[in-house]
Amino acid sequence: TTLTAVGGTSGTGATYQWYAGGCGSGAVLGTGVSLVVSTASTTTYYVRRTGTCNTTSCASVTVTVNTESTAPTSISGTTTICPGDNTTLTAVGGTNGTGATYQWYEGGCGSGAVLGTGVSLLVSPASTTTYYVRRTGTCNTTSCVSVTVTVNTESTAPTSISGTTTICNGDNTTLTAVGGTDGTGASYQWYEGGCGSGSVLGTGVSLLVSPTSTTTYYVRRTGTCNTTSCANVTVTVDQLPTASAGGSQTICVNGTATVSGASASNGTISWTEDGAGSITSGATTLTPTYTPAVGDAGGLVTLTMTVTSDNSCISETAQATYTVNVDPLPTASTPVSQSACIGYTTEILGASSSNGSILWTGGPINSGATTISPDITLPAGTTPASYEYVLTVTSDNACSPQIAQSTITVYFIAPAEAHISGSGSQTICINETATVSGASAVGSILWTENGAGTITSGATTLTPTYTPAAGDEGNTVMLLMTVTSDIVCSPLNTAHDTYYVYVDPLPTASAGGSETICVNETATVSGASASNGTISWTEDGAGSITSGATTLTPVYTPAAGD
Structure with missing residues (x-):
């Protein structure tokens, strides 16, 4: 700046003297x-005149030096907001020069209208905006510092939920939120029972669920700025088929068994059996009737109820069994006939029975009339006779009062007899045979002998x-x-x-040999022997046996012709 002394007069030889800091x-x-x-910097300047005659006092003036502003270094304040919210931005750092104020802009430094002149600015942008601030004063306008205020977006609610909405108990389904938009920081919140009710089941766009009963699921978005309303869907849970067959019963093989106490749900019914008989009615109901066959007698027949799902559990089945105990009819069997020995106790043999109690009737019974082999007899000396014995078997099971009979x-x-009439003997020669009469x-009959010979024929006959x-x-x-009874007698009967x-x-x-005699002599045999007969001597000479013709010592008297 140029300072000029004003006033006063200049004397002889006068000049001015300028000083800083003091006159x-x-x-x-x-x-x-x-x-x-x-x-x-601000300085006081002094000026005086000095000349030939004198030096005057000084006049003074102070030159004030204004300061420049320095730019803000940053802007503080919340820089992320939601739509409709506001934030206060504050210039931070730098210095204020002489006469300095702030100038706030959006869109650029110095661009557009000044939004505010204070150190702070309250803003509520509708979208993300960059704000700028600088200082302007007597001496200068600084550069700007900027900050971007981010305006987060709000979420909008899902419009629906996709996925399979009818499942079988034990299965699962994936539910997916559909529609709406994700706001800033948005995630999903899944609930069951109500929107926002209970704990969060999941936070993703999809949720895998496996409810055991029909359940309504809710989903909403929640984010930085808002939580939306919920969309919902109901997942219907079809139940698995159930089967309960009710137990068992006992029937006679000539009866039928109708199932009672069975129950089933969630499917169609089909009964099968493993017996020789068949299900004759109600095979698709809770009360089937089984009619047994002969092959079932004395055994167990299992009726199996299969319930096949008729809903979304279509591949599922449930089974239960019902047991039918099939009692057999009584049986009775006897041989056509049997012989018994009079005077001896005999068992009826060869009979059989099953499935009932025994009773014999029809003839004399000593004991065991209720056993399979009763003891029977006719007293000794009784005239031979025949009796029709009846075996009656009365059912003792579910077939009562059925009976079976056999005769x-x-x-x-009569017991064995052996008799030989007449003399009971005969005499034969060793070279003959003897036939009994x-x-x-x-x-x-069986003949035996104690001789050296043999029975050469008829050993089992009367002759x-x-x-x-x-x-x-x-x-x-x-x-x-030896005559042995033709029937079973006890003890064994023989005669x-x-x-x-x-x-x-x-x-x-x-004869003993020979001898020589004179014709006028006699010859008496000596040394002869004989057995098993009478003796008779004969001769072939002219003489004769004159004595002892029937003894061992005959005498032969010769004649002239000898």
Whole structure:
């Protein structure tokens, strides 16, 4: 700036003296009426005249040096807001120069209208905006510092939920939120039971659920700026089929079994069986009827109810079983006939029964009328007779009062007899045979002998033939007839009788040799022997046996012709 001294008068030889800091203090800055100064800070300048005669007092003036502003270094305040919110931005740093104020802009530094002049600015942008601030004053306008206020977006609610909405119990389904928009920082919140009710089930766009009963699911978006309303969907849970068959029952093989107490749900019913019979009615109901066959008697038949799902659980089944105990009918079986020995206790043999209690009727029974083999008898001496014995078996199971019967004819026969009439013996020669006569028997015959020979024929008849051997000569051979009862008697019944065969030997003869005599002498045999017969001597000479013709010592008297 140029300073100019004003007023006063210049004397002889007068000049000006300019000083800074004090009148006459320091170096003279200039001697003219004016002084150009450029000071860095406020300074008081002094000026006087000095001439030939005098030096005047000083006039003074202070040159004030204004300060420049420095730019703000940053802007503080919330820089992220939601639509409709506001934030206060404050210039931070730098210095205020002389006369300094702030200038706030949006869109650019110095661009557009000034939004405010204070150190702070309240803003509420509708969208993300960059704000600028600078200082402007007497000396200068600074550069700007800027900050961007980000306006977060709000979420909008999902419009629906996609996914399978009917499932089988035990299955799952993926639900997916559809529609709406994600705001800043948005995530999903899934609930069941109500929008925002209970704990959050998931936070993704999709949720895998496996409810056990029909359930309504809700989803909403939540983010930095807002939480939306919910969309909802109901997942219907179809239940698995159930089956309960109710237990068991016992029937007779000639009856039927109708299931009771069975229950089923969530499917269609089909009954099957593993028996010889068949389900004759109600195979698709809770009350099927099973009609057994003969092959079921005495066994267990299992009826199986299969319930096949008729909803979304279509591949699922449930099963339950019902047991039918099939009691057999009573049975009775006997042989057509049997023989019994009079006077002996005999069991009825060969009978059989099942599935009931036994009772024998129809003839004399000693004991065991309720057993399978009763004891029967006719007293000794009773006339042979026959009886029709009836075995009655009365059911003792579910087939009661069914009965079964079988009849056996029992022939009571006299016990074994053996008898030989007449002399009961005969005499034969060793070279002959003996055939028995006069024998009679009741039963089976068997002849035995104690001789050296054998029974050569008829050993099981009434007329056996015995052929002797050499050892039998002169001996008596006993033939024993053993008659065994043709039926079962207890104890074993036999009878015996004997026939005797006297076996005569053949005669023997030995004359002893020879001798020589005179024609006028006699010859008496000596050394002769004989057995088993009478002796008779004969001769072939002209003479004759004159004595002892029947002895071992005959006498022969010769004649002339000898």
